[in-house]
Every structure is written in C-alpha cells, then in structure tokens.
Amino acid sequence: MKNMHGQTYALSSLPSKIAAVLVVLILLNAALLAWRWVSEANLPPGSYHEYHIAEWQQASIERPEDPIVWSTLGGLYEAAGEQRKALAAYTRAFELDPGNAAALMYLAQADVQNEEYDRARTRLQAAAEALPEGGAQLVYYRLGQTEEAEGNFDKALEYYQASIAEQSNYWNAHFRIAALHEKAGRNREALEAAEKAARFVPDNDEVMAMLSRLRDIQ
Numbered sequence: 001m002k003n004m005h006g007q008t009y010a011l012s013s014l015p016s017k018i019a020a021v022l023v024v025l026i027l028l029n030a031a032l033l034a035w036r037w038v039s040e041a042n043l044p045p046g047s048y049h050e051y052h053i054a055e056w057q058q059a060s061i062e063r064p065e066d067p068i069v070w071s072t073l074g075g076l077y078e079a080a081g082e083q084r085k086a087l088a089a090y091t092r093a094f095e096l097d098p099g100n101a102a103a104l105m106y107l108a109q110a111d112v113q114n115e116e117y118d119r120a121r122t123r124l125q126a127a128a129e130a131l132p133e134g135g136a137q138l139v140y141y142r143l144g145q146t147e148e149a150e151g152n153f154d155k156a157l158e159y160y161q162a163s164i165a166e167q168s169n170y171w172n173a174h175f176r177i178a179a180l181h182e183k184a185g186r187n188r189e190a191l192e193a194a195e196k197a198a199r200f201v202p203d204n205d206e207v208m209a210m211l212s213r214l215r216d217i218q
Contacts, residue, residue, distance in 0.1 A: 049080035060089075067097035101127040105142060112146055117203060120146050137166035141173050153180050171200035175207055182210070187217050 056073040063069050074089035087110060093103040104127035111120035121143065128139040144159035157180055163173040178193035191214040197207045 032038070049076055052076050053080065065096060067093040067100045070096065071100050071102040075102060099126065099130045101130045104130070105139060108142060112149060117146055117150050132162065134166055137140055137163045137170045137173070140166060143168065144173065144176060148176070153184070156180060170201050171197045171207070178210060182214065190214055192217060
C-alpha cells in the first residue's frame with residue numbers, strides 16, 4: 001500500500017517535472033538568443049557583415065555542394081560591397097543549381113552591366129519561373145529595367161506592371177511607370193502612378209519632386 005501510494009505520487013508529479021524542464025529549456029534558449037543579439041549589436045561598425053560572412057564561409061566548407069549556402073554567402077558579400085566575391089559565390093550557386101533564383105538575378109544584373117541583355121532576360125525569366133506566385137516582383141522589376149536600358153519602353157511598362165501585380169505596394173515599379181509616362185508626355189498617367197508611389201514612400205525626395213512637378217503641369 002505504501003509502495004503503491006509512493007508510485008502514484010511519483011506518476012502524478014511527472015507532468016510538473018516535464019513542465020519544469022521545458023521552462024528551463026525555454027529560459028536557456030531565450031538567454032542564448034539575447035546573448036547573440038547583444039553580441040551582434042555591439043559589433044564595431046562594418047563588422048556585422050564580416051561576422052555573418054565568417055559563419056557562411058564555414059558553412060561553405062562544411063556543405064560545399066549546397067547552393068543555398070553559396071547564394072546566401074553571395075548576398076552577404078554583395079551587401080558588404082565585395083562584388084568580385086559575390087560574383088564568385090553566386091556563380092558557384094548557379095553551377096550547383098541552375099534554378100537558384102538569387103544567383104540568376106545577380107548574374108542577370110551583371111549581364112545588364114555588360115550590355116548582354118539577351119542573356120540577362122533569359123536568366124531573369126528563369127528566376128521568375130523558379131519563384132512562387134506572388135514573389136517575383138523584383139524579378140519583373142529587373143526585367144523592366146533591362147528593357148528600359150535597351151530603349152524598349154513599352155515592354156518595360158509591361159514588366160513594371162507585372163511587378164505591381166505581384167506586389168501592389170512595390171513603389172519602385174510605380175515610380176518607373178510614372179517616369180516612363182512622363183517621358184512620353186502622358187502626364188495624367190504619370191501623375192496617377194507618381195501618387196501611388198508617394199503613398200508608399202511619402203518621405204522619398206525623388207518621388208515627391210516628381211509628384212510636385214506633375215501637379216504643377218495639371
């Protein structure tokens with residue numbers, strides 16, 4: 001009887017012990033996250049990207065065949081202004097996975113800079129196909145920029161509109177639409193697009209200057 005009562009007590013206390021362990025684990029995890037946040041927040045200027053670049057460089061050694069590792073490393077190099085290293089990392093990501101959207105977009109940008117527009121289009125269209133529906137606004141925007149760089153303004157408008165169809169608050173596309181309409185003398189359409197851009201970035205000097213200029217014309 002005594003043993004039975006003792007066993008019953010032990011079983012009834014099991015959930016509370018599990019709960020206590022879970023609380024300790026949660027607190028430890030929170031402490032770890034807080035420590036990491038503080039350590040990153042206190043990094044010297046310019047060290048933030050170096051910190052993460054070092055992490056992903058190590059990941060590239062541990063997982064050299066993982067295209068996500070290389071495209072992430074490419075993005076960090078790009079953000080840090082190390083364009084040659086970014087190009088090398090994105091190129092490796094593309095070699096491992098020709099459908100890697102981040103790599104395709106970066107390489108397409110390099111193609112445009114080299115005036116290799118057809119190859120840029122091919123890469124960007126492949127990136128658009130690789131991305132989920134509703135996530136290709138930047139790809140279509142880049143396609144618009146590519147067409148605009150070649151002087152294909154009507155085609156550029158189509159792509160900027162496709163960008164907005166993916167994400168209606170993508171102000172950059174609204175702004176480029178306004179600029180193209182203004183260039184063509186379609187001031188009413190330009191004003192409408194500029195007002196949409198200004199709705200999302202009311203503090204953007206370039207957008208507000210265009211809006212003021214177009215309103216003065218009306």
